[in-house]
Each structure stands twice: as C-alpha cells, then as structure tokens.
Amino acid sequence: MDNYWSTLVQGPKTLDYTRELRFSDERRDCFIKALGLQPGMSIVDLGCGPGTLTRKISKWLNHDVSLMGIDRDSAFIEYASKEAREQGMNNITYIQGDILKVPLPSDSVDACISHTVIEHVPNRDFLLEQQRICRSGGTVSVMSSRPEKSIISTPLSASQAQMSVREQELWKPIHEIWSRKDSSRGIGNYALDPSLLPLLFEELGFVHIEVDAITLPVVLDNSSTSSEQKLRMVELERQQAIEGLEIGLNQLDEEYEHAGELGLLIHQRYDKRKDLVISQKRVWDFQIYMLFVVRGMKP
Structure with a gap:
C-alpha cells in the first residue's frame, strides 16, 4: 500500500501538528547542531512524512539549502508539496519513493536526515543506502524517539x-x-537499543560519530x-x-x-x-519527550 501510514496510523495534518511542536523554532540551534547542518548544503529527509522538518530547516537556514523529502506515502507527499508551495519554499522537492532504494545517484548529497524512521526499517540497509548517496565528507543523522524516557x-x-x-x-x-496490526505491518519491528546504534555506524565505516539528545517539552x-x-x-x-x-x-x-x-x-x-x-486555571499537565540522535560522516 502506498498510503497505509496516513490512513491507518496517523494523518498528514495531525502528524504535521505534532512535529510542529517537536521542531519548534526555540529549539532551532539544538537541531541544527545535532544534525550538523550548514547553509549551502543539499539535504535529503528520508521518511519525511508531512514535510514539517524540511520546511523548518529551510526557514532556519534562510532558504540557503537544497532540500528533498522522500516518503512512500502518497498522501504525505501531496500534503508536503502543497504546504511548501503555499509557503513559497521553492528550494524543497518532495518525491514518493522507497527509502531503501533512494532514486538518487551515488555521491550526490551533503546530508541525509531522518526522524523516527530507523525503527521501522532494516537498520543496516537504511544506513548503507544513505551512505551510498552521500558525498565523501557528507553526514548521516538518525533521530529516534525514546518514549521510555518521557516525563x-x-x-x-x-x-x-x-x-x-x-x-x-x-x-x-x-x-x-x-x-x-501495527506489528504485522512492521511498525516498530526494527527498534534498536540506543547503545547499539553508534556501534552500527562504526561497523559500517562512518567516521566522526557523534551522539546527542534533544528534550522536547510540551507545556500548555x-x-x-x-x-x-x-x-x-x-x-x-x-x-x-x-x-x-x-x-x-x-x-x-x-x-x-x-x-x-x-x-x-x-x-x-x-x-x-x-x-x-x-478561566486561566493552570493544571500543569505537561509532557517532556526525548530524541536520541546519532550522526556520522562518510569518509
């Protein structure tokens, strides 16, 4: 199915809302540092969903980047393309595709990023495909949610x-x-212990590996x-x-x-x-999440 996530897990509009909270502008510097991003880069977001992160990065780097979002779900690609078009972000392209067989040539981009994707696909194949499309000196960054660390x-x-x-x-x-049904669809079936992810980066030949974390408070x-x-x-x-x-x-x-x-x-x-x-009555029903980030460079 090319739209099972948007119809059976979470729709584009509400997923965009949750990611809008997650990628808030006040945490701009945290994300830019953790992902190792700079102006002038060509960046691919694998499993981009509704395109929230790509639009944020475009804004954070003053549109001085070339961005591509790839997702297998056609509803997400349609939604993301519409949002970028309406916001005048002409430096972003969205395509429907398989993130394990990215329709890009080898050694063609500066950075690959992903957010809560690696736990749903074979880890090794996912990282090797990103390594393939990155230029020498390019970076691969993986963000994964750690719900067990939430407050x-x-x-x-x-x-x-x-x-x-x-x-x-x-x-x-x-x-x-x-x-x-989520289990039968492979959702979350490839979740990896956090301590093993940087070791996998090393095993696959990445260098200058960095581990980071970003806290994400939602406090109404x-x-x-x-x-x-x-x-x-x-x-x-x-x-x-x-x-x-x-x-x-x-x-x-x-x-x-x-x-x-x-x-x-x-x-x-x-x-x-x-x-x-x-009535201005505060009840402090807040939630604080944590994103675990691993980044490595292609030698």
Missing part, C-alpha cells in the same frame, strides 16, 4: 481534564487490535504561551484524538458499538481543558 505529568488538580476511566475502557479494544500552561496559542493547542490535540479514533475504528473488523460514546467523551474532555484555559 508525563498527571497532577491531581488536572483530573477533571484527564481521560476518564470509561474513556480508557472504550479505547482499550481499539488500541489492542491496532497494536497487533507556560506563562510564555498566549491564551490564543493555548486554545489552538487544545483544538489541535482534539483534532488529533478524533482522527486517531477514526483511524482506530478502521482497524476493527466490525462496527464498534461504543464509537459514538467514545467520540462524545473525547469532546467532553477537550471542552473541559478549553474551559480551564479560558
């Missing part, structure tokens, strides 16, 4: 805006079958966030949850009798969170 706050004062026991019960059968109640931004975050998170429900229902082999009730509970939860924002 998720659920304070008692936020209980009225948290997922109810009933909502958790109704999500459970959807999550269970979703997890089984921060004083620096305006009320308008907070309300937008709540609405986008609501949209993400509703889309997740729709995609989750598509995993089931028969109609789910509690779908309507679950949708209603989702809306009630985000209505309560919206009311808290409007």
